[in-house]
Amino acid sequence: ELKVEQNPLFLSMQEGKNYTIYCNYSTTSDRLYWYRQDPGKSLESLFVLLSNGAVKQEGRLMASLDTKARLSTLHITAAVHDLSATYFCAVDIRSGGSNYKLTFGKGTLLTVNP
Amino acid sequence: ETGVTQSPTHLIKTRGQQVTLRCSSQSGHNTVSWYQQALGQGPQFIFQYYREEENGRGNFPPRFSGLQFPNYSSELNVNALELDDSALYLCASSPNRAGNTIYFGEGSWLTVV
Numbered sequence: 001e002l003k004v005e006q007n008p009l010f011l012s013m014q015e016g017k018n019y020t021i022y023c024n025y026s027t028t029s030d031r032l033y034w035y036r037q038d039p040g041k042s043l044e045s046l047f048v049l050l051s052n053g054a055v056k057q058e059g060r061l062m063a064s065l066d067t068k069a070r071l072s073t074l075h076i077t078a079a080v081h082d083l084s085a086t087y088f089c090a091v092d093i094r095s096g097g098s099n100y101k102l103t104f105g106k107g108t109l110l111t112v113n114p
Numbered sequence: 115e116t117g118v119t120q121s122p123t124h125l126i127k128t129r130g131q132q133v134t135l136r137c138s139s140q141s142g143h144n145t146v147s148w149y150q151q152a153l154g155q156g157p158q159f160i161f162q163y164y165r166e167e168e169n170g171r172g173n174f175p176p177r178f179s180g181l182q183f184p185n186y187s188s189e190l191n192v193n194a195l196e197l198d199d200s201a202l203y204l205c206a207s208s209p210n211r212a213g214n215t216i217y218f219g220e221g222s223w224l225t226v227v
Contacts, residue, residue: 004156031213033216035218041220042116042204042218042219042220042221043157043204043218044218045215045216045217045218048214048215050214088156088157090156090157092213094213099145099162099164099169099170099211099213100145100208100211100212100213100216101147101159101162101170102147102149102157102159102213102216103159104149104156104157104158105156106155106156107155107156
């Protein structure tokens, strides 16, 4: 059974600081997704990483994927309060030519303090 | 705006009752998945439909069932509701099987009392 583990589960940061959220998964997968969820809201897509070594950046967030290590990172640069949310990684566990199927981690609750 | 609309947004049901949740996807989105997200947890895959046929199921009992219709809408049915079914139910659609672009709806909050 695929396991997706995020670390840390809770993260309290000061504005202006940098930090990294880690996502480890237990089986082979070539694609990984990062989502943001605000309280009481749905999931907002941040990044889709489609191959080993993929790196994507949007604003203060940068995501990378190492399929050999089964590890993805979400790096936050110079955090601001607006980044406070829960962040999920999700791994695609499809086999062969079948449709995508996502397994999510438990999420990282990020709080950015002034 | 993802173009995925779910209804109802909130509802309260009594244990043992049945519920139907609905999802309307963008035209051309032939793949739809349903997820259950309990409070404080990540979403869990319930099942997926592709061109109106079930195409994969997660670890959920048969009382969770679904349908996908030709007009790109779908529904999730849950029979014999249990207290643990209380959760946010998310619908996700995609224009193809690749999953490069997946759009989530706002979700339906179900409370079972």
